[in-house]
Amino acid sequence: MQTNLISLFPALAPLILYALSLILLLKVAKPKRGVIESFGWLGIVIAVTSACLTWYLGTTQSVLLGFSDLGFSLRLDALSMTLFVMIALLAFVILKFSINYLDGDSRHHIFVSRLAATIASVELLVLSGNLFQLFIFWIITSVCLHYLLTFYRTRPQAIAAARKKYIVARIGDICLGIAFALIFFQFGTGDLQSIFDQLATFTTLNSTLTTAAVLLVIAAVLKSAQFPTHGWLIEVVETPTPVSALLHAGLLNAGPFLMVRFAFLMQLSEAASLVLIIIAGFTALFASVVYLTQPTIKVSLGYSSVAHMGFSLLMCGFGVYSAAILHLVAHSFYKANSFLSSGSVVEVVKAKKVVTPNRLGSIPRILLGVIFSLGIYALFCYWWGLDPVNEFSLMAVGAIIALGVSQLIVTTIDSKGSLSAILQSGVMVFIVSLAFFSLEKGAHVLLASQVPVYTAPSLLIKGVIITTLVLFGSVVFIQLISPALKSGSFGYRLGVHLRNGLYANVIFDRMIGALKNDKFKWANLTVEAEENNEGVNEYAQENGELIYKSQTISNQ
Incomplete structure (x- = not known):
């Protein structure tokens, strides 16, 4: 593998997005269509050019800015370039959509700023050339997502979802940190290429690396909202639509990406593969069935993402890593389009009578x-x-x-x-x-x-x-x-249980106090209470998007 200064070229894309984020955060300029589109197009040009350079030069890596093979370095290979180009395309579409979205909101610039920073962090995550950078941006993307999920702090259900996501993410971070520490001390390096070269000489793994592989699986499972920690993903429909599009089309992919990036390690660990197949396989099957019972479009899309991530991780457990990336890319574009067009789709369905064969x-x-x-x-x-x-x-x-x-x-x-x-x-x-x-x-x-x-x-x-x-x-x-x-009472009861996701999310709600804390009282109102205007939900249809207006909970 070559070490080349030109490998730093892709860093321009995330740096530009960080600059955009800072400009908007400091109110130097307002979010304008022409400016945002220019940033988006520039990111696409940089990503495509980087991919062409990788195709011509082969796998390359930038000079390390750090010590002991830990620090900042970019790895340009087929995997990182595939996801880099995908993220750049999605970033352009999502940022462009966000120009009109929330237009007129006093905090519009903050929203677009956080969105740009999150996208930039994801790009640096997939471009990581060493363990330290991969770990740091794994955490940063999670923190950026947290601030996007809590953009509307007056929505208790969104706050509850963010709290659950925060707990799950921190557990995943600990598992990933321990796994990386074990790998670093085992190989004496944090450079990914050096680790892969040494793994090529292994036929079996010792207990240290087996433990590291299992911890990597746990980190990936938690990152990609697998059962039973998937509940937060279903509830983030409370957040602005571009956040859902970015989350479902980009951030969830970190789990399968981690598995494919360390495919040479996973291939040698039967224990890690078994854990991944069992958890991801059950999640894919569970979420696919529950998805069919959901009455609302965004919740059904949420379960669809859980199922897709489960299927991608299942393929990693099977050892079919290239198919997992293929599925991941296809799902990302499909899911981004699904969320961004969800409002207009509802209008189309309302206007047309859908005929299905008997x-x-x-x-x-x-x-x-x-x-x-x-x-x-x-x-x-x-x-x-x-x-x-x-x-x-x-x-x-x-x-x-x-x-x-x-x-x-x-x-x-x-x-x-x-x-x-x-x-x-x-x-x-x-x-x-x-x-x-x-x-x-x-x-x-x-x-x-x-x-x-x-x-x-x-x-x-x-x-x-x-x-x-x-x-x-x-x-x-x-x-x-x-x-x-024949439909009977058993089928009806099973349908009710499935519609509620076998109540796995309720257990998590109890763990964080979402069912009794006054902050989350809004999420516990009955239909009758909402109809009597005792709650906080006031729905308004505007531009095909469902907007939630929060009100203060009245004292009982």
Whole structure:
């Protein structure tokens, strides 16, 4: 790996955003569309140019500003450049959206200032070339997010969410700090490339590095809002929409990024992989089911993010790191668009009548749809020449994708839809499968130098992967045949419990006193109390966005 001064070039992007943040904070200038867009475009140009330089020069690293391989250094490789370009694009869109958002608010400049500082910190996080910088900006991004979540201090539910996030983040910081300390003392260096070079000579890990790997998993799980600490993410819909977009599309990705960055260490730790598969797999399954029961768009998007992060971390546990990054990038753009357009989507749905086909509940038709999807999946496995031994994990991920897209074809086959509708669904299944296998292949080629090659998983890991496949397949099949099942009291009760997220968030609320503290009284009002104007919620629809106006809680 080369050490090159030109590797400092990407630092211009976060420095520009920090400068923008400082200018707005000091009220030197007001947030103006032309200025913000210029900063955003400049960030994109810097990111794309840096990516081109990395493509031409290969992996490079800047000169260290520090000592003992700890300090400030930028690492330019395929992984950091992929996420750097993604963040720059998202930053442009979110900052541009924020110009009109809250326009007229007396604290508009503070909001955009905090947003710019947060984005800059995330960029320096993914560009980190050593343990110290990675750890420092891991904490800074969390602190910046906290100030964004508490932008409206008169919203008790937002404060409750921020408090839970703060507790979870600090636990994660401790785990990450201990893990990095163990790694530093084990290898005698904080430089990432030196650590990776030494890991290449390892076949197994000692107890110290195994402990470090497990702690890294815990830090990633806590950062990405995995069960049972996911509740804060569901409640941050109280914050301004650009914050939700940045959080769900960017900051949550720190967990999977950490796993992929230390993929060479994770690959050697069976214990860490098991912990990651169990926690992330359950979270992905749990959040996917709960997501379907939510009546509000932003809460459902929140559970969707929890599920997506779980699935990305699950792929890391399987050892399919390139697919995890592919999924992470796709989810980021999709989720940013979903949150920024959530208000207008509600208006569109209200204005149009959405027609869905009536399901027949025919088991043979349902099985035919599932077989069709799995057949397409098997066809692509054959075309791409996947090795069932060394690429078993990738095939497992592909099977989960195939089970998911089977709902597209089953919905039309198991209905009175026309032949053209069935053909269209079949084409959609084919395109989704083609996209996954093709893009995953491209991602693996792109990230080849930064992730381990596919190897046959151990017998224990393979057994856990098969168990995960069975669980996912069972849940999908139950969902597919649900129209044929009679709804009874059990199904109704289960639906109520799922809508409330199995009450995991309530337990966390009790732990921080959110259910009894007067500060959080607003969150505990009944519907009747709100209708009698005894609460603090006054909803107003403006520009397609739901704005919450807080009032003082009246004395009882």
